[in-house]
Amino acid sequence: MSVHQVLAQLSDAAPSMLASAEPAGLLPARQQMALSLGWHIILACFGVAFPAMIFVMHLRGIQKKDPVALELAKRWAKVSAVLFAIGAVSGTVLSFEMGLLWPGLMGAFGDVLGLPFAFEGLAFFLEAIFLGIYLYGWGRIPPKRHVLMVLPMAVTGVIGTYCVLAVNAWMNVPTGFRIVDGEVTDVEPWAVLFNSHAFAQSGHMWLAAYMVAGFSIAGVYAVGLLRGRRDRHHRLGFLVPFAFATIAALAQPFVGHLLGEGLDERQPAKLAAFELAETTTDGASPLRIGGVIIDGEVKGALDIPYLGSLIAQGSATEPVPGLDTIPVEDQPPVNLTHWAFQTMIGVGMLLMLAVLLYWFMRWRGRDLLDNRWFLRFAALGGPLAVLALQSGWVATEVGRQPWIVHGVMRTTDAVGDYTSGLWWLLAASTVLYGAMTIGAVIVLRSMARRWRAGAGDLPSPYGPRPAEAVER
Structure with a gap:
């Protein structure tokens, strides 16, 4: 069923779903969701990418009998456990928020979204088990069998992320249901889970996760190198995650371009906002760098002729559909969407150039790990990757507005009709996330301090004591 057919049925059977008035609870619900998702998604990146890095490091330690690599794998696993525990809390909060903040969405489409969320929960529990x-398998499971325990963690992390991204992709390209007399019927859960947009969007996020985790972990060791800790421990700790981040940073522009193909047909308003196209031009559209729309006019933008059409449409003559083709009530916040999109692109390109420079200079026989300016930039790689990640999500989510399910349900119709409780929830969540952030920093810094002091193995409060301690 096409979007236009769905809209026609909704207009006849459920006019309230297309209402344009903003409920009082919309602002706190949006703020709450932005806080929760923006905070949780950073931890999710480590859940997706960290296991693969641990596996490579552990495998290297076994095959090359490298004690430094084995020690790094053991330490990274403990850090991963801390981040996983915190992510479990924020993920639980999010699971409640979907129904609490957006009862209109879950009430109408709960049957549609149930299967992906169920699989995501199963993947999460399996990841926790392994x-x-x-x-607790260090020294208790044969090494070659022990290292294989990381693989299910990596696989379940990817599966769980795919399930969540499938839901978000469905919100952009709804499918797998019909609306009859205002009711959602003929639900096809597998069509939702494997919708046409899910693989490209999950691939884009998968690479972003490796960029965030890879650059962040490498940045920690870059700081250590800057402080004079130039041993093999810090160099290897930098190189492995930086290599993962390199592959992701180089592949990301191509996957992002594939994801954007056909956007002029799926979500023309979002594309117009990305490109800051206030009108449909005669012939090719320029690429606009920077700028804002004020009173319907673009101001302060740098226009590069033809490039906008070449990138967005794959044509030197076909224009980008402008906002003049979109009803005002169906347009997203254009300036915010445009700047978020360009921030994502700009930061991503900067990181890509940085990794190319590093490996080129290494190929020429010069190690940039001896260059303090490069180490300073590498230390900022993690925050820059997080900025690109958050900007990308702002672009895709704000750019879909005013729809929560594109072309089918407006965000105003998904939110509840209560307000006071939502503001209290937002305040409580802010305190909770702030406390978890402070707690995570304290715990991780304490672990790092004891490792630097020579502690070979930090005690586990709920695990069996080491054999030598039992003998004593």
Whole structure:
């Protein structure tokens, strides 16, 4: 069923779903969701990418009999456990928020979205099980079998992320249901889970996760190198995650371009906002760098002729559909969407150039890990990757507005009709996330301090004591 057919049925059977008035609860619900998702998604990146890095480091330690690599794998696993525990809390909060903040969405489409969320929950529990086995398996499971315990963690992390991204992709390209007399019927859960947009969007996020985790972990060791800790421990700790981040940073522009193909047909308003196209031009559209729309006019933008059409449409003559083709009530916040999109692109390109420079200079026989300016930039790689990640999500989510399910349900119709409780929830969540952030920093810094002091193995409060301690 096409979007236009769905809209026609909704207009006849459920006019309230297309209402344009903003409920009082919309602002706190949006703020709450932005806070929760923006905070949780950073941890999710480590859940997706960290296991693969641990596996490579552990495998290297076994195959090359490298004690430094084995020690790094063991330490990274403990850090991963801390981040996983915090992510479990924020993920639980999010699971409640979907129904609490958006009862209109879950009430109408709960049957549609149930299967992906169920699989995501199963993947999460499996990842937790194998993380526990891996953590307490050091010295208790044969090495070649022990390292294999990381693989299910990596696989379940990818599966769980795919399920969540499939839901978000469905919100952009709804499918797998019909609306009859205002009711959602003929639900096809597998069509939702494997919708046409899910693989490209999950691939884009998968690479972003490796960029965030890879640059962040490498940045920690870059700071250590800057402080004079130039041993093999810090160099290897930098190189492995930086290599993962390199592959992701180089592949990301191509996957992002594939994701954007056909956007002029799926979500023309979002594309117009991305490109800051206030009108449909005669012939090719320029690429606009920067700028804002004020009173319907673009101001302060740098226009590069033809490039906008070449990138967005794959044509040197076909224009980008402008906002003049979109009803005002169906347009997203244009300036915010445009700047978020360009921030994502700009930061991503900067990181891509940085990794190319590093490996080129290494190929020429010069190690930039001896260059303090490069180390300073590498230390900022993690925050820059997080900025690109958050900007990308702002672009795709704000750019879809005013729809929560594109072309089918407006965000105003998904939110509840209560307000006071939502503001209290937002305040409580802010305190909770702030406390978890402070707690995570304190715990991780304490672990790092004890490792630097020579502590070979930090005690686990709920695990069996080491054999030598039992003998004493």
